[in-house]
Amino acid sequence: MRMNGARMICEALVAEGVRDVFGLPGGAIMPLYDVLPQYPIRHILVRHEQGAAHMADGYGRATNNVGVCMATSGPGAINLVVGLATAQMDSAPVVAITANVATTFIGSDAFQEADITGITIPVTKHNYLVRRTEDLPRVMKEAFHLARTGRPGAVLVDVPKDVLIGEADFKYPDRVDLPGYNPTSRGNIVQIRKAARLIEQATRPVIIAGHGVLISQAWEELRALAERQQIPVINTLLGVSSFPGDHPLFLGMMGMHGTVTACYAADQADLIIGIGNRFDDRAVGKFSAFAPRAKIIHIDIDPAEIGKNVRTDVPIVGDAKQVLTALLKELGEPVDRTAWFNQIREWQRLYPLPPVKAENGELTTPDVIAAIYEATRGNATIVTDVGQHQMFVAQRFPFTRPNTHISSGGLGTMGFALPAAIGAQLARPGETVWCMAGDGGFQMVMQELAVVAVERIPLKIALINNRYLGMVRQWQELFYKKNYVAVDLSGPPNYMKIAEAYGIAAWRVARPEDALPAVLAAMAHPGPALIEFVVKADENVYPMVVPGTSLAEVIVNEAHASGHDGKPPVHVQPRPEPVSLPGLRH
Amino acid sequence: MRLTIVVDGSRTAVEQVVKQLYKIIEVRKVSDVTEDQTVRRELALIKVTSKPTTRSEIIQLADVYRARVVDVAPGSLIVEVTGTPEKIDSMVQVLRVFGIKEMVRTGVVAMVRGPQVPQESEKVRELSA
Numbered sequence: 128m129r130m131n132g133a134r135m136i137c138e139a140l141v142a143e144g145v146r147d148v149f150g151l152p153g154g155a156i157m158p159l160y161d162v163l164p165q166y167p168i169r170h171i172l173v174r175h176e177q178g179a180a181h182m183a184d185g186y187g188r189a190t191n192n193v194g195v196c197m198a199t200s201g202p203g204a205i206n207l208v209v210g211l212a213t214a215q216m217d218s219a220p221v222v223a224i225t226a227n228v229a230t231t232f233i234g235s236d237a238f239q240e241a242d243i244t245g246i247t248i249p250v251t252k253h254n255y256l257v258r259r260t261e262d263l264p265r266v267m268k269e270a271f272h273l274a275r276t277g278r279p280g281a282v283l284v285d286v287p288k289d290v291l292i293g294e295a296d297f298k299y300p301d302r303v304d305l306p307g308y309n310p311t312s313r314g315n316i317v318q319i320r321k322a323a324r325l326i327e328q329a330t331r332p333v334i335i336a337g338h339g340v341l342i343s344q345a346w347e348e349l350r351a352l353a354e355r356q357q358i359p360v361i362n363t364l365l366g367v368s369s370f371p372g373d374h375p376l377f378l379g380m381m382g383m384h385g386t387v388t389a390c391y392a393a394d395q396a397d398l399i400i401g402i403g404n405r406f407d408d409r410a411v412g413k414f415s416a417f418a419p420r421a422k423i424i425h426i427d428i429d430p431a432e433i434g435k436n437v438r439t440d441v442p443i444v445g446d447a448k449q450v451l452t453a454l455l456k457e458l459g460e461p462v463d464r465t466a467w468f469n470q471i472r473e474w475q476r477l478y479p480l481p482p483v484k485a486e487n488g489e490l491t492t493p494d495v496i497a498a499i500y501e502a503t504r505g506n507a508t509i510v511t512d513v514g515q516h517q518m519f520v521a522q523r524f525p526f527t528r529p530n531t532h533i534s535s536g537g538l539g540t541m542g543f544a545l546p547a548a549i550g551a552q553l554a555r556p557g558e559t560v561w562c563m564a565g566d567g568g569f570q571m572v573m574q575e576l577a578v579v580a581v582e583r584i585p586l587k588i589a590l591i592n593n594r595y596l597g598m599v600r601q602w603q604e605l606f607y608k609k610n611y612v613a614v615d616l617s618g619p620p621n622y623m624k625i626a627e628a629y630g631i632a633a634w635r636v637a638r639p640e641d642a643l644p645a646v647l648a649a650m651a652h653p654g655p656a657l658i659e660f661v662v663k664a665d666e667n668v669y670p671m672v673v674p675g676t677s678l679a680e681v682i683v684n685e686a687h688a689s690g691h692d693g694k695p696p697v698h699v700q701p702r703p704e705p706v707s708l709p710g711l712r713h
Numbered sequence: 714m715r716l717t718i719v720v721d722g723s724r725t726a727v728e729q730v731v732k733q734l735y736k737i738i739e740v741r742k743v744s745d746v747t748e749d750q751t752v753r754r755e756l757a758l759i760k761v762t763s764k765p766t767t768r769s770e771i772i773q774l775a776d777v778y779r780a781r782v783v784d785v786a787p788g789s790l791i792v793e794v795t796g797t798p799e800k801i802d803s804m805v806q807v808l809r810v811f812g813i814k815e816m817v818r819t820g821v822v823a824m825v826r827g828p829q830v831p832q833e834s835e836k837v838r839e840l841s842a
Contacts, residue, residue, distance in 0.1 A: 253738045307741040431732035
């Protein structure tokens with residue numbers, strides 16, 4: 128059938144099962160917008176293209192299908208970049224469609240022209256500049272295939288205006304031809320058997336469950352492995368919600384703000400089974416000091432991650448679900464691990480997550496988290512922004528349903544939560560979705576409240592307002608001798624008036640006893656709702672593994688950090704001086 | 714299309730280069746030929762200052778290197794030489810004495826000796842099913 132490029136894109140979207148797209152029109156992309164209403168696709172008009180990219184990201188993570196955003200040329204396309212980089216770093220499936228100036232103008236610094244393909248090469252899995260209309264069907268097919276298969280990621284398709292307007296025959300391909308792309312899904316059986324033997328024999332094993340478990344939907348297999356072999360489970364930040372938070376084998380999140388038990392278990396293990404994780408510096412601490420006594424099994428779909436940061440004794444390239452299924456078939460009876468579990472229970476007893484001390488009936492972030500958990504019983508999707516609140520949620524919210532924790536881990540993009548939560552809510556229409564954001568990140572994207580209001584998105588927003596860029600303030604306190612520079616966010620805006628300006632029901636809570644009632648009221652409210660939680664200004668997130676140190680050196684709590692704790696934990700060096708590291712690198 | 718890349722780094726770094734190259738969608742095969750028996754060739758064009766008194770000496774040196782003189786002008790000659798990078802370096806050293814006005818080098822291409830054609834990098838093959 129003969130049609131123009133704009134229609135081809137729409138036909139492709141429908142063929143790929145896309146029901147919602149997020150975008151903002153402009154000159155170059157107008158031909159696409161002109162035909163879009165003729166297709167069964169809902170277009171969400173954003174107020175900043177960054178919002179569109181994050182919405183597509185949240186949508187993609189929540190559906191495990193591709194999230195789609197679109198923007199016009201030049202500034203529109205460039206505004207997507209941080210969102211694409213965020214999705215790419217966290218392996219979220221996103222396709223971005225941008226228009227560009229006509230091919231005859233490319234390279235001439237035309238109005239609203241940008242080399243978006245050049246700009247996004249380092250932050251996308253792949254990108255395309257479509258020079259001929261007849262290439263569009265193949266490109267769209269490939270773009271979606273790349274976004275959702277193997278290790279998912281962000282794919283950008285840049286379409287010059289004349290290619291949108293030009294006509295050609297449309298036939299949507301039924302297969303892709305990408306000889307250079309063939310992700311491995313079945314693990315090597317020799318390696319799997321090697322792993323099985325190590326697992327059976329390990330006396331102090333630990334599973335690190337990462338994002339790959341969620342992407343692969345392998346949480347049942349993970350649970351079976353943990354239970355049948357009696358192996359404790361740790362999550363990375365992005366792996367949170369891949370294992371039930373209330374399960375006896377769950378030790379919590381590991382890493383810079385992980386639980387002490389998780390950090391010690393990883394450090395003292397004789398076998399680490401990494402599933403769908405990438406041994407990132409935030410999770411693992413100093414690479415050379417990671418798990419010194421352990422053999423490491425690494426299961427991941429991306430061969431480039433294996434052996435990248437830490438040594439690997441048994442590499443297994445493959446899809447987590449398929450590899451775990453095969454692994455479970457190979458596993459026999461494990462050795463006795465009572466001693467290991469005794470040690471773990473001891474750590475859990477000695478080092479529970481430290482409470483945040485509140486004076487004068489102040490509200491703390493953990494109070495807010497407890498209230499939301501109490502009201503939802505974990506039956507909610509929680510989307511967090513970046514900063515202290517993000518760490519508190521990952522540490523302390525007991526996620527019991529898989530893939531209910533959405534957060535920007537790899538890039539740590541402030542402003543992620545509100546738009547990503549909008550995307551997640553659209554992807555999960557009947558469910559409760561809570562956006563939890565600090566006042567810093569929230570202000571970066573609060574114009575997207577218009578989307579919440581206009582599109583009637585029944586999102587629940589917890590604005591955790593400590594009037595600071597909290598995480599930076601914590602670092603200045605600990606590592607820069609309390610030299611607080613440029614972290615004060617006190618003053619405007621009045622968030623209640625902001626909510627009112629957007630016509631969104633809002634509550635303001637400043638005391639712990641008001642938290643749960645407000646949460647319940649917000650959830651009972653039929654439409655979108657915002658609660659501003661005015662929390663204690665100077666919270667610090669503990670435990671903490673200082674950059675450049677190993678997980679064994681985790682700082683347990685505030686007292687431990689300042690060196691006044693009389694009893695340092697057994698496995699850690701006593702810390703006589705306050706923590707300070709000259710030349711600290713982020 | 715074939716690209717030849719010379720990488721200087723630790724084994725881990727080079728392994729990462731290979732793996733990251735594979736992540737580029739268009740890349741079909743990456744062959745690490747560091748340890749293999751290879752033929753390595755580079756081409757250089759060198760414009761050498763030449764006077765009537767030095768011209769024949771330069772031409773004789775070119776013969777020694779099996780290089781060719783591909784341009785002659787009143788004050789200069791262009792010498793074309795192919796060979797291993799070491800041979801090119803040596804030629805350059807020798808010609809420097811006369812004064813090198815201009816030079817361009819292509820960088821090295823390589824081919825494994827014997828009948829076999831590029832295999833996928835060992836490491837990646839062993840990791841896949």
